[in-house]
Amino acid sequence: MAKFTNKEERKVPGMNTSSMSDIIFMFLFFFMVISNMRESTVMVHQNMPKASEIQKLEQKSLVSYIYIGTPLDAKKYGIATRIQLNDQIADLSDIAAFIESERAQRSESERALLTTTLKCDKEVKMGDVTDIKQELRKAGALRIMYAAGKAKKAY
């Protein structure tokens, strides 16, 4: 008579995890595409104003940032409003050189499309912003954007 019962112990077969890495890689690529690298650590207070009529920037590679606000490290930089270019606290006179270096990184055709995003704190006074705008005008960087958070339409 044939035996119907198997003498060997029944084991749960090992799960095939080879596709797991594919899934995770897919995640990875998804995040790489939708996100932009944090290019510099922000050293000034950033509490953006809210606005409802905001637009998205199409090309992130064509944006240079100017951060404006009171320094996080008040002991080192004081409590007055300061500008941050790239990774360091800078002065008004450095803006022209900054715009020049941003331009030099782009190709000839892209230079005209370069946008400067002003990331200002809510509490910044317009006098400081106006000074920066004048510097940008002198440097010929005329496309600017006032960074703002999304606000709901009140009416």
Add this chain to the structure above:
Amino acid sequence: MARKKKSVPALNSSSMSDISFLLLTFFLLTSSINTDKGIPRRLPPMNDKPKENTIKIHENNIFQVLVDKNDRLFFDGAVGDIALLKDRAKEFLSNPQNLPNLPDKKQVNIPLLGEVMVSQGVISLQNDRGTSYDIYVQVQNELEAAIKELRDEMAKNKFYRSYSDCTHEQQEAVDKAVPSTISEAEPVGVKEGGKK
């Protein structure tokens, strides 16, 4: 002797997912998902001889918006509420009843639209050095909203669809018919800034 066929042993890929997880967490930490949003503006070009560019604009074509250092908003020569600014700006720019104290209109031939009356009004925005950036952005936002709504109305009138649903050419035509004329006043006098 019979030759046995050698089989390549399967590569152990269980650590592959660990590696990719590591990469994933690295990118999650170093990247920021928040996209750049804001109000785009164009600065007027710097000119060495500002006197030449000064164009006299008739008084009824200027809508003065002023914010003082205490963040008080003035328009029409009195303290105004920011909630009313958008409607006032819309009324100024469209001038529906062709009132003489509101901006003149000029007939312009625009492709796709034909003969359109284009308002000659300029919104002049003036602020103090002590004005806070928050209020400034709110005012810019309200003015932007006014222009956007006027464009939307124009698009619905002419193309029977909202501005955002129009084609690129149609949007350009509407942009010409309802120009965005927000001029930021220089400290001295009112200059036609050509702010877009």
